[in-house]
Amino acid sequence: MPDLPAAAAHPAPADPIVDVRGLGRSFTVSEGPFLRRTRRTVHAVADVGFTVPRGAIVGYLGPNGAGKSTTMKMLTGILSPSSGTVRVAGLEPARQRTRLAARIGVVFGQRTTLWWDLPLRDSLALTRHLYHVPATDHARRLAELTELLELGPFLRTPVRQLSLGQRMRGDLTAALLHDPELLVLDEPTIGLDVVSKSTIREFLLKLNAERGTTILLTTHDLGDVERLCRRVMVIDHGRLAFDGDIAALRDSAPAPRTLVVDLAAPTAPITVAGARCVAVEGPRQWLELDANPAAVIAAVAAEHEVADLTLREPDIEEVVADLYRRPAGERGRITA
Known part of the structure; x- marks a missing residue:
């Protein structure tokens, strides 16, 4: 994947690009x-209250009906808050929606902003006029995005004939042609095959790293979260249940870490302080950890001839599901 031009990088002022305080709807x-x-x-x-610094990639997670889509609609100006305040790129979204549209890009995974019966190239040309992008800037950005997202083979194809993955790449291009500071993505990889998901994830990482574009996404695909997000927020029943990084999210779960030990030869189940053996298969044993992994590893290595060790963290999907299942009284905000 080619590099984006350094000159296109967005500046990073000290003020957050998203500032939400006491938000309610x-x-x-x-x-x-x-x-x-x-x-x-x-x-x-x-x-709900949070800030998003410029240049961050943040995941906003929650089950259906939790309030994540409502939050996104308030951030983009589609809905007005019932209470609290929200500022995006220094603007009030509901009151300054037209000005905000020139500063942000939005992609809804299950909806398209492209014209159904027009070739993709023509849809993108119309998008240029909507955002009043100068022709020379449009041509340059379209050429860059065509190469990065591999649009060339289907630019002349009517949108209705595109595969879901091709249409999603077209929607991303339409959202980025005016070079927004913030990209808001709602389920960007929903329904896509493994190859299409990988293409979009790698593109988003490059966009963030080389242009400094801030990315805020909602998703049910926790593969998106683990590959893209440096920070995650989990909303449940309209309130933030978690705000922190992936490691802190895993640490909030009761699920233990697992140490997979490959011994030089089969032996009886390992017995060390701070761990319990839960499975044995030949020379390989699985230990659930109740203590510091370093202490357990040192104890195992001191008593056994070890060929290999692997520390497995709790599965992120199980961790998030556990947050959703907690009683209402335990859903208070957890911060890293």
């Missing part, structure tokens, strides 16, 4: 039989 819903309907207030987002 409520909806009124009607329930019950037609003649006896009652009205109920639903708090989709309640007292």
Whole structure:
């Protein structure tokens, strides 16, 4: 994958690109039989606060109905907050939506901003006019993105004939043609095959590293999180349940670490302080750790001839699922 030009890198002022304080959004819903309907207030987002520094890649996770899409809609100006404040790139999204659109790019994985019956190239040309991008800048950026995302073979193909992976690359290009400071992605790899996912993930990493573009994404694909995100926030029942890095998220889970020990020869189950043997297969043994891994490894090495050691962290999917399952009283915000 070729490099992006250094001159295109975004500056990084000290102020955060996203600043959310006490953010809330409520909806009124009607329930019950037609003649006896009652009205109920639903708090989709309640007292959420966080900042995102420029140049970061942040994952915003949560189960269906947790409030993540509502939060994204408030950040992009589609919805107005019921309470609290939100500023993105120094602007109030709902009040300054047109100005904000020139500063951010948005991609919704299940929806497209491209014109269905037009060739991809024509859709991208119309996008240029929407954002008032000068023709020379458009041509340069389109050439760069065409090479980086390998759009060349299907630029003349009508959007309706593109595969899901090709359309997603087209949507990413449309969102980036005006060189936004912030890229907001909602399920960017949903439904994609392994190759397409890898292409998009590597592109996003390069975009962030070489241009300094801030990326905020929601996803159910925890492979996206582990490959892309330096920080994750987990929202559940409208409130932040976690805000920190991947290591801190794993540390918040009750699931123990596992030490896989390959011995020089089969032996009885290993017995050392701070660990318990949970499986034996020939010379390989699995130890669940209750203590510092370094202490356990030292104890094992002192008593046995070891060929290899592997420390396995709790699976990130299990960790996030555990956060969702916790009782309401334990869903308070956890920070790294």
